[in-house]
Amino acid sequence: MGEERKLSRREFLRIAIGGAAGLLVGGAAGYFTGSTLTRKVLEAEIEDLRERALLPAEKEVRVYNWSEYIHPYVLTLFKEEYEMETVVYDVYESNEELRAALAAGKDKYYDVIFPSDSYIPEFVDQGWIMELDFKKIPNFKFISDKFKNPPWDPENKYSVPYMWGSTGIGWLSNRIEEGVTDWNALFEEPYLSKYSKKITMLCEPADTFGAAFKYLGYNYNDDLGLPHIDEALELLKKQKPYVLKYADATEYIPSLANEDFWISLAWSGDVYVAMEDNENVVYTIPQSGTNIWVDCMCITKNAPHPDAAHAFINFMLRPEVMALNTAEVWYANPELEASQELVSEEILEDPGIYPPEEVIEKCDLSRPYTSEELEILSNAWAELMAAPGVKVWRL
Ligand code: N2P
Numbered sequence: 001m002g003e004e005r006k007l008s009r010r011e012f013l014r015i016a017i018g019g020a021a022g023l024l025v026g027g028a029a030g031y032f033t034g035s036t037l038t039r040k041v042l043e044a045e046i047e048d049l050r051e052r053a054l055l056p057a058e059k060e061v062r063v064y065n066w067s068e069y070i071h072p073y074v075l076t077l078f079k080e081e082y083e084m085e086t087v088v089y090d091v092y093e094s095n096e097e098l099r100a101a102l103a104a105g106k107d108k109y110y111d112v113i114f115p116s117d118s119y120i121p122e123f124v125d126q127g128w129i130m131e132l133d134f135k136k137i138p139n140f141k142f143i144s145d146k147f148k149n150p151p152w153d154p155e156n157k158y159s160v161p162y163m164w165g166s167t168g169i170g171w172l173s174n175r176i177e178e179g180v181t182d183w184n185a186l187f188e189e190p191y192l193s194k195y196s197k198k199i200t201m202l203c204e205p206a207d208t209f210g211a212a213f214k215y216l217g218y219n220y221n222d223d224l225g226l227p228h229i230d231e232a233l234e235l236l237k238k239q240k241p242y243v244l245k246y247a248d249a250t251e252y253i254p255s256l257a258n259e260d261f262w263i264s265l266a267w268s269g270d271v272y273v274a275m276e277d278n279e280n281v282v283y284t285i286p287q288s289g290t291n292i293w294v295d296c297m298c299i300t301k302n303a304p305h306p307d308a309a310h311a312f313i314n315f316m317l318r319p320e321v322m323a324l325n326t327a328e329v330w331y332a333n334p335e336l337e338a339s340q341e342l343v344s345e346e347i348l349e350d351p352g353i354y355p356p357e358e359v360i361e362k363c364d365l366s367r368p369y370t371s372e373e374l375e376i377l378s379n380a381w382a383e384l385m386a387a388p389g390v391k392v393w394r395l
Pocket residue numbers: 066067068069116249267270293295
C-alpha cells in the first residue's frame with residue numbers, strides 16, 4: 001500500500017504542479033481527472049475568482065504557520081498571482097510556541113497566523129488578532145456551515161477555519177506486536193515496559209494533558225481545574241520515565257518513518273506524511289475517543305500588511321487551493337461541499353482523515369480555554385517538564 005500510495009500521490013502532485021503559471025487551471029485539471037468537475041467548469045470558476053480577486057497595494061505578506069501544513073507551491077502561486085515582492089513564511093510547532101512569539105512582540109512582525117480553536121479567545125483578549133474584514137474574504141462562502149460560528153469565535157469575527165483533524169496515536173505495526181487500539185498503549189503495561197523510550201508524547205501541553213484526561217475517563221478538553229489536573233499530572237509523571245521525548249511534528253514525522261519512535265501521540269495528517277516513507281506506520285484514533293480540533297487563520301492586530309493578509313486568507317480558501325493543501329498535508333479541510341470533489345477518494349474515504357460520524361460522536365470537540373486555564377495548564381506542564389525521567393543515556 002505504501003509504495004503505491006507514495007507513487008500515486010507524487011504523480012498527482014507532479015501533475016498538479018505541472019501547470020506552473022497556469023495556476024491550478026491547466027495543471028490541476030490533470031489532477032482532478034476522474035472527478036465530476038470538467039476542466040471547463042473549473043476554468044470558469046477560477047476565472048470568476050480571478051476577476052474578483054482583490055489585489056492589495058502591499059507587496060509583502062508574512063505568514064507564521066505550523067510546520068508541515070501547506071503545499072509549498074501554494075506560496076509560489078500566491079506570490080505570482082498577487083504580484084508580491086516578498087512572501088515570508090516561518091513555522092512553529094505548537095500553540096505554546098505561537099503564544100510565546102506573540103507575547104514577545106511578533107504580533108507586530110507577522111501578518112497571518114494559524115492558532116488552534118481553543119486559543120482564539122485568549123488571542124482576542126490579549127489584543128493579538130484583529131477583526132477580519134469579510135468583504136475582503138469572499139471565499140469564506142466556501143466554508144461549510146458546520147464550521148461557521150464555532151464556540152471559540154461565536155460571531156465569526158476573528159478567524160477562518162483552515163484544516164481540521166484529530167489527535168491520536170502513530171505507531172509501527174512491525175514493532176508493536178499487541179497492536180494499538182486505545183489510550184492504554186500510552187499509559188499501561190505491557191506497553192510501557194516493553195516499549196520504554198520508544199514512546200513519545202506531544203510537545204503541546206493541551207494535547208499531552210488531553211490524552212491523560214481521556215485515559216482517566218474525563219473529557220479531552222477537561223476544565224483544567226482541580227482535582228483532574230493533578231490526577232492527570234500524576235499519571236504523566238508516572239509515564240515520564242518510559243517516554244523518550246515530548247516531540248513536535250518536525251521530529252515525529254521522520255522518526256516514525258525511520259523507526260526511532262514506535263508509539264507517538266501525534267496529529268492525524270502528520271502520521272500520514274510519515275506513512276509516505278514507511279508502510280509500517282499506522283494512525284489510530286483511540287477507541288474511547290479523542291479530540292477533534294480546527295486550526296484557524298487569523299490576522300495579527302498590528303499586522304504590517306493587513307490587505308495582503310486578507311488576500312492571502314482569501315486565496316487559501318479557494319477550493320482548488322484547499323484541495324491541493326489537503327493532498328499535501330493529509331488533513332481534512334472545512335470546505336466539505338466546495339472542495340470535496342477535488343480531493344482524492346483515497347483521502348476522503350480514509351476514516352483516520354475524515355472520520356465517520358460514529359467515530360466523531362465518541363470524540364470531544366475543542367472548546368475555548370480561558371486565560372486562567374491556560375495559566376494552570378502552563379504551570380502543570382512546567383511541573384511535568386521538571387519531573388525526573390526523560391533522560392536517555394547513550395554510551
Ligand atoms: C501540522 C500540525 C497541525 C495540527 N503539522 C495541530 N493542530
